[in-house]
Each structure stands twice: as C-alpha cells, then as structure tokens.
Amino acid sequence: MATSIVPRVPQKVGVVGYGRLGQSLVSRLLAQGSELGLELVFVWNRDPGRMAGSVPPALQLQDLTALEDRHPDLVVEVAHPNIIHESGAQILRHANLLVGSPSALADQTTEQQLMEASNCWGHTVFVARGALWGTEDIRRLDLAGGLQSLRVTMATHPDGFRLEGSLAAAHISGPRTVLYEGPVRGLCPLAPRNSNTMAAAALAAPSLGFDRVVGVLVADLSLRDMHVVDVELKGPPGPTGHSFAVHTHRENPAQPGAVTGSATVTAFWLSLLGCCQLPSKPGIHLC
Ligand SMILES: NC(=O)c1ccc[n+]([C@@H]2O[C@H](COP(=O)([O-])OP(=O)(O)OC[C@H]3O[C@@H](n4cnc5c(N)ncnc54)[C@H](O)[C@@H]3O)[C@@H](O)[C@H]2O)c1
Known part of the structure; x- marks a missing residue:
C-alpha cells in the first residue's frame, strides 16, 4: 500500500x-x-x-x-x-x-x-x-551460521552480456555454453554488468563472501528475451544425514540485448x- x-x-x-x-x-x-x-x-x-x-x-x-x-x-x-x-x-x-x-x-x-x-x-x-530472489532468507541462514554453500547461475542470450578481459573473446560453442564457473570475485571484473545478482548474493552471505559464493555465467542461445537466475544453497545436514537445500529458479522476461530484465x-x-x-x-x- x-x-x-x-x-x-x-x-x-x-x-x-x-x-x-x-x-x-x-x-x-x-x-x-x-x-x-x-x-x-x-x-x-x-x-x-x-x-x-x-x-x-x-x-x-x-x-x-x-x-x-x-x-x-x-x-x-x-x-x-x-x-x-x-x-x-x-x-x-x-x-x-x-x-x-x-x-x-x-x-x-x-x-x-x-x-x-x-x-x-x-x-x-x-x-x-x-x-536476487530470497535475499532475506539467504541472509538469515548465513546469520544463523547454517549456510554451507551458495551457487548462483545466470543464463541468458549472449547479446545480453557485456564481457571484458578473457571472457570478451570467449567462444560460444553450442546452444548452451558455460562461460565461467568459480568464485564470484573472479567473475565480477570479467562480466561487471552481468554479475550483479551474484555479487548481491555474496553480500547477503558474508560467511562465504565473494571468494566462496560460486557464480556461473551461461550463454544460452534459446534465452533471447529472458534472464534466468538459479540460486542453489545448502545448509547443515539433519539427523538422517540429508542436508537442508533450497533451489529457486527465476525466469525474468527481458528485451533482447538488455542487461536488466523487466521484473x-x-x-x-x-x-x-x-x-x-x-x-x-x-x-x-x-x-
Ligand atoms: N543488481 C542487479 O541485480 C542488477 C540488475 C540489472 C542491472 N544492474 C546494473 O545496473 C546498472 C544500470 O543498468 P541499466 O539496465 O540501466 O543499464 P543501461 O545500459 O540501460 O544504462 C547504463 C547507463 O549508464 C551509463 N554508463 C555506462 N557505462 C558507464 C561508465 N563506465 N561510466 C558512467 N556511466 C556509464 C550509460 O551511458 C547509461 O546511461 C548496470 O551496471 C547494471 O549492470 C544490476
């Protein structure tokens, strides 16, 4: 209201x-x-x-x-x-x-x-x-000391990327190409305009931070008008050994070539x- x-x-x-x-x-x-x-x-x-x-x-x-x-x-x-x-x-x-x-x-x-x-x-x-969907939940789990891993995958059509350094010359080899997978800190300078969601995740989870939150950047030729963000996290194992786990999948319509989706x-x-x-x-x- x-x-x-x-x-x-x-x-x-x-x-x-x-x-x-x-x-x-x-x-x-x-x-x-x-x-x-x-x-x-x-x-x-x-x-x-x-x-x-x-x-x-x-x-x-x-x-x-x-x-x-x-x-x-x-x-x-x-x-x-x-x-x-x-x-x-x-x-x-x-x-x-x-x-x-x-x-x-x-x-x-x-x-x-x-x-x-x-x-x-x-x-x-x-x-x-x-x-970044679920920011508060990530932060709360992190504050409670229960966040064990956090991985953020951002996929879109390569026209939506503004890549620099070694990624600028990356070869898109097929319909879906993983351009980067590793610590968010390493991705940010290479894809400064396409790593903001991962950076927000690193800030929401200071116990893991930029060095231990994993960022994955995917060029997907089928996603011409959409940005897709997957957030996968794991918490501590329960009494039977299974770990707490959350996976969100956000499909955000976007104008072709835009770095920012509509939502x-x-x-x-x-x-x-x-x-x-x-x-x-x-x-x-x-x-
Ligand atoms: N936090 C997130 O999840 C998130 C999501 C979308 C966009 N963003 C970021 O927000 C920013 C704006 O997004 P947008 O969709 O409006 O982008 P845009 O490309 O439509 O507009 C960017 C504006 O900034 C200007 N600009 C570009 N490079 C500049 C530079 N080096 N110095 C000064 N000005 C510069 C451009 O002239 C343009 O006016 C980008 O950095 C983008 O990566 C963050």
Whole structure:
C-alpha cells in the first residue's frame, strides 16, 4: 500500500545513470515522488545529451563532483560499477548511496574505501538486491551460521552480456555454453554488468563472501528475451544425514540485448523506496 511506504521526512534523491533503470526510476520519481515524500534533485549521465527532452534542465547535473550543491539525502547509482570505484566514497561524504552495480564491491580496495567513507561520514551503503530472489532468507541462514554453500547461475542470450578481459573473446560453442564457473570475485571484473545478482548474493552471505559464493555465467542461445537466475544453497545436514537445500529458479522476461530484465526494474524501485525508510547508519545493507 502506498501509505505504508511514505518516508517520515521528505528525502532528496539524486540519480546517477540514465539508461534503462535510471529512466524508469526518474520517471517514477517525477510522477509519484511528491506523494511518496521523495524529491528528485538531480540526474547525472555520462552522456548528458541522453537526458535532453525528458529530464527538466534544472535537474540535469553536468558535473558529478558538484552533487553536494543539490544536498541529496540519497544518491542512486544505476550506471556502471566504475562509478562506484571512482566516485562511491566521494558520494558517501554527502549522502547515503544505493549501489545498483554491486559487482564493484568484489574489488577489495573499493569495498574498503566505501566502508571507511561510510564510517567516517555516518552514511549508509545500501545495495539493491536486484534480481536476487530470497535475499532475506539467504541472509538469515548465513546469520544463523547454517549456510554451507551458495551457487548462483545466470543464463541468458549472449547479446545480453557485456564481457571484458578473457571472457570478451570467449567462444560460444553450442546452444548452451558455460562461460565461467568459480568464485564470484573472479567473475565480477570479467562480466561487471552481468554479475550483479551474484555479487548481491555474496553480500547477503558474508560467511562465504565473494571468494566462496560460486557464480556461473551461461550463454544460452534459446534465452533471447529472458534472464534466468538459479540460486542453489545448502545448509547443515539433519539427523538422517540429508542436508537442508533450497533451489529457486527465476525466469525474468527481458528485451533482447538488455542487461536488466523487466521484473528487476520494479525490484529497483522497491529498493529505492525501502532504503528511504531505513535509518542512516554506517555499513553495507541490502535492500
Ligand atoms: N543488481 C542487479 O541485480 C542488477 C540488475 C540489472 C542491472 N544492474 C546494473 O545496473 C546498472 C544500470 O543498468 P541499466 O539496465 O540501466 O543499464 P543501461 O545500459 O540501460 O544504462 C547504463 C547507463 O549508464 C551509463 N554508463 C555506462 N557505462 C558507464 C561508465 N563506465 N561510466 C558512467 N556511466 C556509464 C550509460 O551511458 C547509461 O546511461 C548496470 O551496471 C547494471 O549492470 C544490476
């Protein structure tokens, strides 16, 4: 219900990135922001021309380093992990940060810089759960000390991948090709825009983290308009020796070639509303 998600005090929100997710969040903020107690105070995009005609000129921010002039309470990153590497700590000096590209946190230097900035300025690093189904359940099992293994498989058509390094030259050899299987930390720099769900899983399960959560990236020629995410986890064995086990399978319709599926756009909006309701405190929090 709309009334249950109205923040207690109006929040000033800035959006960094004006692609599929950014455009959706900005249009919702412009249409519904005032009734939800949210005020859009800036939009920044690497290519400012993309905002022409749809973002009011007064809201277009030309220089990201000048964001403090807009006095944001929350800055939402929906651009690229590089923004988190390069500007995340600086943003935290002025506002809470909602990270839309958590694959950036696989880089230990970036994670440390964000933690230091968060502790120093008392602002929160929120991480959008994005396409990760069952985030709370994973976190609870992890907190209880029962999470033994966690494996996240993301499959889609190769047109939906933006691969780098050794994976950029990967050969797609058949209808279904496993491009990577191993620690999430190793995948994030190679597929920074397609490993966010796995990164969110690593953050939901700090006992395993980026080094022990397993990520699998699959190119599947039959999945032209769909992103499929499988989450498989194991808990401790019971009295008869069988282990606790969960397997979720999420089929998310997507435009051909898009890095973000349709249901994930709504998940981001709900993350934005959710983190505006939470108190600002240091640390990394999934929302
Ligand atoms: N957490 C999740 O589960 C999840 C799910 C989907 C997308 N994402 C991430 O959210 C981000 C935005 O997704 P989208 O679907 O809107 O992507 P998109 O490609 O539609 O838009 C990305 C925007 O960021 C800009 N951009 C790209 N590279 C940049 C760079 N290096 N520096 C600055 N700006 C850059 C582009 O110009 C564009 O405006 C991506 O990083 C994507 O991987 C996360």
